[in-house]
Structures are given as structure tokens and as C-alpha cells.
Amino acid sequence: MFASVGPNIFMRKFVCRFCAGVLGTLAFGLLAQPVAAQRTALFEESAAAEWKEVEVPLPAYPSSAELIPLDVRSSTRTQFFIDPRSLSLADDGVVRYVLVVRGAGGAESVSFEGIRCATAERKLYALGRGGEWVPSRNDSWQWIVDNALNRQHAVLAKEYFCPPGSARPSLAEILDLLRKDAGVR
Numbered sequence: 001m002f003a004s005v006g007p008n009i010f011m012r013k014f015v016c017r018f019c020a021g022v023l024g025t026l027a028f029g030l031l032a033q034p035v036a037a038q039r040t041a042l043f044e045e046s047a048a049a050e051w052k053e054v055e056v057p058l059p060a061y062p063s064s065a066e067l068i069p070l071d072v073r074s075s076t077r078t079q080f081f082i083d084p085r086s087l088s089l090a091d092d093g094v095v096r097y098v099l100v101v102r103g104a105g106g107a108e109s110v111s112f113e114g115i116r117c118a119t120a121e122r123k124l125y126a127l128g129r130g131g132e133w134v135p136s137r138n139d140s141w142q143w144i145v146d147n148a149l150n151r152q153h154a155v156l157a158k159e160y161f162c163p164p165g166s167a168r169p170s171l172a173e174i175l176d177l178l179r180k181d182a183g184v185r
Contacts, residue, residue: 051118052092058112058126058133059086062098069182070099072151077104080152082178086112089171093118095161096125099152115153117162120144122153 067081079102086098096114110128115121121141126133146154158164159181160174169177 053094054090054092056088056090056096056125059083059088059096059098061128061131061133062086062100062110064100067100068178070152070155070178071181072155074148074151078102082156084175084178087171087175089168089174092116093168094123095156095174097156098128101152113153115144115157115161116141117157117168120157120162122157 062081062083062085066084068084070080070082072080081100081102083098083100086096088096090096094114094116096112099111099113101109101111111124112126112128112133114123114125116123119141120143122144123139123141124136125139126135128134144153144157146158160169160177162168
């Protein structure tokens with residue numbers, strides 16, 4: 001009888017020690033989880049401050065004589081222009097500008113827009129009508145899409161305002177690049 005009880009006692013002790021070890025490991029892991037979940041990198045700086053858009057007044061209405069042509073690298077007869085006087089780079093990281101679009105038939109649209117490099121988004125602030133600004137009804141940020149029909153935003157973002165793999169250019173550098181690419185001095 002002693003021989004049959006011995007192995008059972010040994011197994012019970014082994015199972016109890018094994019379970020205690022597993023439970024201890026699980027408990028330690030659960031306790032450590034909240035601390036580990038908060039940290040995303042070994043040398044992490046303090047959390048980034050929440051982004052807040054600055055209030056910017058509407059610019060002066062553009063003058064046709066000062067517009068800089070923009071090549072959108074697309075086979076369209078539509079012409080795009082940037083008003084250099086409206087170009088601004090605010091503390092919130094948004095590059096704001098006036099875009100003038102002239103269709104092949106002569107129709108023209110004028111808009112005051114912004115591009116946020118950090119999120120690859122664009123925003124329409126106002127539309128031009130009869131030489132005056134009308135605030136946009138849709139003032140939400142939208143993803144920039146690089147497609148054949150509306151390449152102007154993607155070209156502005158990638159090639160002028162937020163070149164990938166580079167530091168964000170200064171306002172003077174953006175203007176110089178726009179003028180150089182357009183052959184304008």
C-alpha cells in the first residue's frame with residue numbers, strides 16, 4: 001500500500017510546484033504588463049503634445065501677374081498656379097497657400113488650402129468668388145491621394161512642401177524650388 005501512495009504524493013507535489021510556478025509567472029507578467037504597454041521605445045522622449053491648428057487669416061486675393069506655374073506631371077491641359085504672396089509655414093507645421101486652377105476652356109477656380117506634412121493631409125479653407133474669399137463648408141482634413149485626376153496636392157506635398165526622407169524645407173527654399181521648376185525668377 002505504501003508503494004501505491006508514494007508515487008501519488010510525489011505527483012501531487014510536482015503538479016502543485018509546477019502550477020505555483022506557472023501562476024507566479026502569469027501573475028508577474030500581468031503586473032508588469034501595464035508598465036510595458038505604456039512604453040513604445042527604449043529611449044522614448046516624453047509623449048508628444050497634442051497637435052493644435054493655429055488660426056490663420058485669409059490672405060489677399062491673388063494677382064495673376066505674380067502667380068508661379070506648377071507642373072503636376074500629368075497629361076492634362078488644366079494649368080495650376082501658386083500665389084507666392086500667400087505661401088506660409090505656420091508653427092503648427094501646416095503649409096498654407098493659394099492655388100489657382102485654369103481649365104482648358106478658360107474657367108478659373110481659386111482656393112486657399114493647407115497641407116499638413118506630418119499626416120499627409122490637406123484642407124480647404126476658402127474658395128475665391130468674384131475677387132473675395134468664401135469660407136469652405138467642408139473644413140475637415142482629408143488624405144492626399146496621388147491619382148491622375150488630382151495630382152496637384154500630391155505634387156505639392158511630395159516635391160515641394162514635405163519631401164520624403166528630407167527635413168522640411170523653409171519658406172524661402174519652397175519658393176526657390178517652385179520658381180526654379182517653373183523657370184521663373
